[in-house]
Amino acid sequence: MNRGLWSIAVFFGTFCVLGCGQTTPEKPPATETGVATTATDAGAGVELTVEADASTITTTDRLRVRITVRRPIGEPVTLVEPDWAGAGWTLVDTVDSEPRLSGEGLIERARTVVLEPFLDGVYPIPSVAVSWQGSGGNGTLASQPLEVRVESVLEADDDGVISPPSPALPPQSPEGDGLPAGVLAAAVLLGAGVVGYLLARPRPVDREPEFDPIHRLRAIADSPVEGESDLCEVHRAVAALEAECDTVALRALLRECERARFGPEDGERRGARDIAADALALLEVRA
Structure with missing residues (x-):
């Protein structure tokens, strides 16, 4: 049997042994428009x-x-x-x-x-x-x-008052010491279910690394061949740098990127590597 299905079956059996109490449905999230x-x-x-x-x-x-x-x-x-x-x-x-x-x-x-x-x-x-x-x-x-x-997520009747503690239970007789067999069996099943779930759960997917505009500009400027997506990547990198350190020179480069990507077909267009090299030169001057 699949380990995931076996885990679900074990959990279901555990809750059947322990008994299910009544639950209050959670308040649904707000769906109001913005x-x-x-x-x-x-x-x-x-x-x-x-x-x-x-x-x-x-x-x-x-x-x-x-x-x-x-x-x-x-x-x-x-x-x-x-x-x-x-x-x-x-x-x-x-x-x-x-x-x-x-x-x-x-x-x-x-x-x-x-x-x-x-x-x-x-x-x-x-x-x-x-x-x-x-x-x-x-x-x-x-x-x-x-x-x-x-x-607030607090209910209307939640006034923050701490309820008094419940009275202590009388001590059990020696014959009553120890856990009932049903509780022990439920604990064993619960532990087995947890282990099965941990073994069967999917592994986390590696996240895409964060976009580094300077690293991307260097890679494109040093590349011997200009790729199809390089101009889009240079535009993205220059836009990110212009948002962080607004200068006249970076704004001019951003205009160059936009004209190269979205300007008329018969207009003069600069290549991605040239724009990337200019952007790196500007950053070196600022440093």
């Missing part, structure tokens, strides 16, 4: 959207906020990170998506932040701002703040 706001600068062609995946969560939940910026090709913008801690949130993770073509002549970039609350109450999602210095002039765009309600 909240969002959008700001647009029509003259500059920049659009900023901030979306939270829920408008109400509990103190044990995490909130995901997606910040999406759409802008013209070759006109990078700088995202001003909100003060999440000042708003009461704990920043758990930040994930930047790869720039992609969104509509005619527009680039879309998104950042997803994962937040955790501490106590219940109403939490603000602060205003998010972006700024740019482009061929059409300088500008700034900010979103409207949002609110998310955080509810």
Whole structure:
């Protein structure tokens, strides 16, 4: 018999021996829709959207906020990170998506932040701002703040009062010492089930290593042959570096990447290795 099925059968038999008490179903997770706001600068062609995946969560939940910026090709913008801690949130993770073509002549970039609350109450999602210095002039765009309600997981009748201890049981007679045979058998079956489960469970899958933009740029710049995906990888690496250390030179390289990937077919395009070499040279100058 398969070890996994045998483990399940052993566990089922164990619970049958011990007896099953009544259980209270857990409260299902909230499925309420999220909240969002959008700001647009029509003259500059920049659009900023901030979306939270829920408008109400509990103190044990995490909130995901997606910040999406759409802008013209070759006109990078700088995202001003909100003060999440000042708003009461704990920043758990930040994930930047790869720039992609969104509509005619527009680039879309998104950042997803994962937040955790501490106590219940109403939490603000602060205003998010972006700024740019482009061929059409300088500008700034900010979103409207949002609110998310955080509810406690404690029940209404849980007032935090500690119940008094139960009275001590009278001592057993010598004849009553020791465990009943049924309990011992159940313990043996339970132990065997745990061992079977540990042997039959699948091994954890190795995670993909974290993307290292500098390492990737060096690999592409040193490669004798340019691969089909190298330009996409260089674009991703330069975008990650530009988000960390915003400089005029890196913004110019980001424009080069976007023109090479999304520009007109008959336009002048630079190769991935050339752009990677320029990016590495800029980093050496900054160091």
